[in-house]
Amino acid sequence: MSNEPPTEPRWLTDEEQHAWQSYLHATTLLEDHLDRQLQRDAGMPHIYYGLLVQLSRAPRRRMRMTELAQNAKITRSRLSHAVARLEKNGWVRREDCPSDKRGQNAHLTDEGMRVLEKAAPGHVAAVRAAIFDRLSAEQINQLDEICGVMAEGLQPQGADLPWLR
Amino acid sequence: MSNEPPTEPRWLTDEEQHAWQSYLHATTLLEDHLDRQLQRDAGMPHIYYGLLVQLSRAPRRRMRMTELAQNAKITRSRLSHAVARLEKNGWVRREDCPSDKRGQNAHLTDEGMRVLEKAAPGHVAAVRAAIFDRLSAEQINQLDEICGVMAEGLQPQGADLPWLR
């Protein structure tokens, strides 16, 4: 009984190749674009901005570190570093969690909220200009659907991250 | 004459919000997945793998640094660092360009080629499993189309990179 990987890998068809290139091209360009836009206008990379958004939506603008990491789909380690930086900027503060002495809550400060509110319009405009003002309503639904399917296949299991991968 | 940004930014509709979250979720997960897959199976991140692929397709497996950077959509600086690393691994070598004394050619070595050939099947399988075995032929076309539209809007002008942004 052969237990090796298939001797004939199924390569991508021409359509698949082309779509894959398009995908890599577009996603790379967009991520770069948003990173620079936010770095310029808000002094932080896209992912850090995402953290502030999450916090701003949480009750009392507070969230447990692990929950925040899960929502943002990053490792706890990465979050620790990120929050350390945001704290240095005065945009987030750490607090001990009352119910679990191991835990920490990240808290979006008033200053952090102000920075976020100031950056939001420009960021939305950038996202609009790059995507939603360029796609039809139908394409937006297609994109949503496609991304949903992709994400389904990527959930799970892995070393440090029972969640992320 | 009012020259300020609009006082009422056009926020995203619910559909747009949802699609945007899906997009961020899926692309983050996929990129992470492929990065880990390649780091594990080939000892390099996704983008480095992409550099080897580019070189493998070039005539004589050689390419000018700037051209390679353009194709991979990264800055020349980033490419310099990346090639330095790949060179340390023995997978790429630098050569002076005969026709332009400023120039360098990156050259994929035989060893680099072997590493690439060994890694390719697993990588294709991962991409397949994540995307192309999960989407219909129609969805693949839609994705291609959508990414094309996105990329169009992102070409642009910028600091160091007349190309990338």
Add this chain to the structure above:
DNA sequence: CACGAGTTATTGAACATTTAACAACGTGGA
């Protein structure tokens, strides 16, 4: 030819991310 402006690639420093290891705490069962 000589000059100035642009191009090519690299570098160092600051910053971000990954990985593995770790301390501190919680939880459930003997």
Add this chain to the structure above:
DNA sequence: TCCACGTTGTTAAATGTTCAATAACTCGTG
């Protein structure tokens, strides 16, 4: 209670990326 095991969050070190500055060269124009 006590202990084994899981969870929470952090850390150091290695690695990767960005940003600004720079050396070396090319090219067009006077």
